[in-house]
Amino acid sequence: VLCVSQDFDFFYFVQQWPGAYCDTKHTCCYPKSGKPSADFGIHGLWPNYKDGSYPSNCDPDSVFDKSEISELMSNLEKNWPSLSCPSSNGFRFWSHEWEKHGTCSESELEQKDYFEAALKLKQKVNLLQILKTAGIVPDDGMYSLERIKEAIKEGAGYTPGIECNKDSAGNSQLYQVYLCVDTSGQDIIECPVLPKGRCASDVQFAKF
Ligand code: 5GP
Ligand code: 5GP
Numbered sequence: 001v002l003c004v005s006q007d008f009d010f011f012y013f014v015q016q017w018p019g020a021y022c023d024t025k026h027t028c029c030y031p032k033s034g035k036p037s038a039d040f041g042i043h044g045l046w047p048n049y050k051d052g053s054y055p056s057n058c059d060p061d062s063v064f065d066k067s068e069i070s071e072l073m074s075n076l077e078k079n080w081p082s083l084s085c086p087s088s089n090g091f092r093f094w095s096h097e098w099e100k101h102g103t104c105s106e107s108e109l110e111q112k113d114y115f116e117a118a119l120k121l122k123q124k125v126n127l128l129q130i131l132k133t134a135g136i137v138p139d140d141g142m143y144s145l146e147r148i149k150e151a152i153k154e155g156a157g158y159t160p161g162i163e164c165n166k167d168s169a170g171n172s173q174l175y176q177v178y179l180c181v182d183t184s185g186q187d188i189i190e191c192p193v194l195p196k197g198r199c200a201s202d203v204q205f206a207k208f
């Protein structure tokens with residue numbers, strides 16, 4: 001049996017803060033179903049190597065098949081919304097994520113399992129609640145990057161990678177949170193390598 005099996009060492013489970021995607025100079029577009037709730041959304045589950053490099057687009061023959069995720073649709077719309085323009089129902093984003101990243105972990109997770117694994121991981125770690133408990137709320141205020149990392153380490157049990165982008169005024173802000181996951185896609189682990197974050201020492205947590 002011929003089988004595309006691409007090795008990888010771990011996953012990055014990446015969540016995005018919608019306030020920080022939308023307040024950049026690019027702006028954003030809400031899905032037709034309306035403004036997503038003010039919560040972190042899934043960006044992706046990305047196979048990665050321990051040296052920081054990563055495979056992509058591993059299997060051109062495995063095209064995204066929306067019929068395989070029909071049971072997950074409402075869950076995906078809620079937890080994995082797409083905020084890019086033009087306004088999208090999510091299929092373009094999910095299809096992109098499957099083809100670029102998901103096809104590189106097909107040896108571990110079939111398409112439906114891949115999306116299910118990401119949804120389960122989001123449920124396992126309620127980032128917004130963890131931050132709120134630590135007094136870190138999306139109020140356009142400034143928070144120390146160290147405090148954000150400590151809060152997530154405390155609440156999730158593992159050190160996160162934090163990625164920042166800039167709002168339209170140029171302020172560094174909390175954009176994405178990276179957690180590392182074992183190759184089964186189920187268990188969070190300490191990151192073998194943290195992503196480069198581009199954050200200032202104090203960052204804004206934007207309203208959404
Ligand atoms: P893609 O992610 O499709 O490769 O990039 C599409 C476009 O999204 C990029 O050309 C870039 O201009 C834009 N982009 C990159 N980062 C952000 C962001 O944080 N917010 C928004 N709204 N657009 C972004
Ligand atoms: P950016 O240039 O905005 O950081 O990343 C653009 C795209 O490259 C991301 O949407 C993602 O698909 C991919 N990417 C960036 N950094 C990483 C990484 O560390 N690991 C993996 N697997 N993909 C990445």
Ligand code: 5GP
Pocket residue numbers: 016021043044081082083084092093096097100
């Ligand atoms: P990546 O290649 O980094 O995994 O994913 C980024 C791609 O997904 C870009 O082409 C971007 O236009 C598209 N995309 C669609 N919706 C979203 C969204 O809500 N957030 C981000 N970051 N990218 C999105």
